[in-house]
Amino acid sequence: MESTTAVTKLSALPESVQEKDPLICAAQQGDVQAYRTLYEQYSGRVFALCYRLTADRALAEDATQEVFIQVWQKLANYSHHSRFSTWLHSVTANITISYMRKQKGWWQRMLNIDSSGEAQQLYATHCSSEIDLEALIVQLPERARVVFVLHAIEGYRHQDIARMLGITSGTSKAQFHRARQLLTQWIGGAEHEH
Amino acid sequence: MNTEQPLDRLLKRLPRHATPARDLWPGIEHAIAANGQRVNNRARRGPRHLAMAALVMVAFLYGLTHYIDNPGPGASQTLNGDALVTVLSQQHQAQLTSLLAAVHDTPAVTSDWTQQLDELHDAAQAIKAALAKDPDNRTLLRMLQNVYQQQLTLVERVHAPQWQRI
Incomplete structure (x- = not known):
């Protein structure tokens, strides 16, 4: 059932698989201006993913830069067999997680089973009439x-997430259900208030 | 009442894009230009550095294997278990540092290699803890040697040029 929650599946992106994008080909040949155009097309989605993963705007900006610097270096590896956006998002997720690992306390935060007081932080962030899911997501435990971001928003399978994070597939599923429970509880509380 | 429906509705409305507060392109462009310069320099010297590092690694591991298998008549007097582990670890650390410096500017083919390196480091620490209780255990020494070798091989493989991995 949980796979039905993936609302922004990468496969839904409107992009031709068969034809080679001349912009990508030009960037692969070292055309920086072409790469800048690609950056302008895709940076919004890359930044959104980085922000949801890091829950920190400044860190997400740094991670977005890191992604586009590394993608420039890896661009030759893109073979046009898959959608560019799919490839880019896969690279983005891996680079951002790697970037987050370098931040102080990553392993402590990732390995901690729970963080106390997580539910109390909620109501300060969305007192407006519209529930801001973005604000709730970034308040979830790391x-x-x-x-949740990788599975529900980006459409990754739990096996893939497990491999990316160095956890088991079962842990990934448990964490996903925990995130859903917390979000559902917070949304319910907010709706009740309104 | 289905409490999951509001979440799914909100998920569908979640914006795909977000805008950073500052212009990120100038930093990216600068890094790309600087990297292009480094790549040009590396093309002239990089493979030679890697080859030299690999050669030193092979020589070190050959000597290590030979020593563990044939410590020699005076070896036990000059280098007992504890001291041997210390020397092994120091030499390995120097070798690893040298190798990491040699591949510093080379992009890695996987993003999680440092994690794997850390896991091997933890394994080496566990073996060293066992060796502290049984310093002359040759099996443990071989295991330590094997883990060290895996660390060096890992660093080398993830930084090898694509043509070398085929």
Whole structure:
């Protein structure tokens, strides 16, 4: 059932698989201006993913830069067999997680089973009439948030998430359900208030 | 009442894009230009550095294997178990540092290699803890040697040029 929650599946992106995008080909040949155009096309989605994974705007900006610097270096590896956006998002997720690992306390945050007081932080962030799901997602505990973003928003399978994060598939599923429970509880509380 | 429906509705409305507060392109462009310069320099010297590092690694591991298998008549007097582990670890650390420096500017083919390196480091620490209780255990020494070799091979493989991995 959980796979039905993936609302922004990568496969839904409107992009031709068969034809080679001349912009990508030009960037692969070292055309920086072409690469800048690609950056302008895709940076919004890359930044959104980085922000949801890191839950920190400044860190997400740094991670987005890191992604586009590394993608430039890896661009020759893109073979046009899959959608560019699919490839880009896969690279983005891996680079951002790797970037987050380098931040102080990553392993402590990832390995901690729970963080106390997580539910109390909620109501300060969305007192407006519209529930801001983005604001709720970034308040999830780190491991639950990363799993939720990768599975529910980006459409990754739990096996893939497990491999990316160095956890088991069962842990990924458990964290996903935990994230859903927390979000559902917070949304319910907010709706009740309104 | 289905409490999951509001979440799914909100998920469908979640915006795909977000805008960073600052212009990120100038930093990216600068890094790309700087990297292009480094790549050009590396093309002239990089493979030679890797080859030299690999050669030193092979020589070190050959000597290590030979020593563990044939410690020699005076070896036990000059280098007992504890001291041997210390020397092994120091030499390995120097070798690993040298190898990491040699591949510093080379992009890795996987993003999680440092994690794997850390896991091997943890394994080496566990073996060293066992060796502290049984310093002359040759099996443990071989295991330590094997883990060290895996660390060096890992660093080398993830940084090898694509043509070398085929």
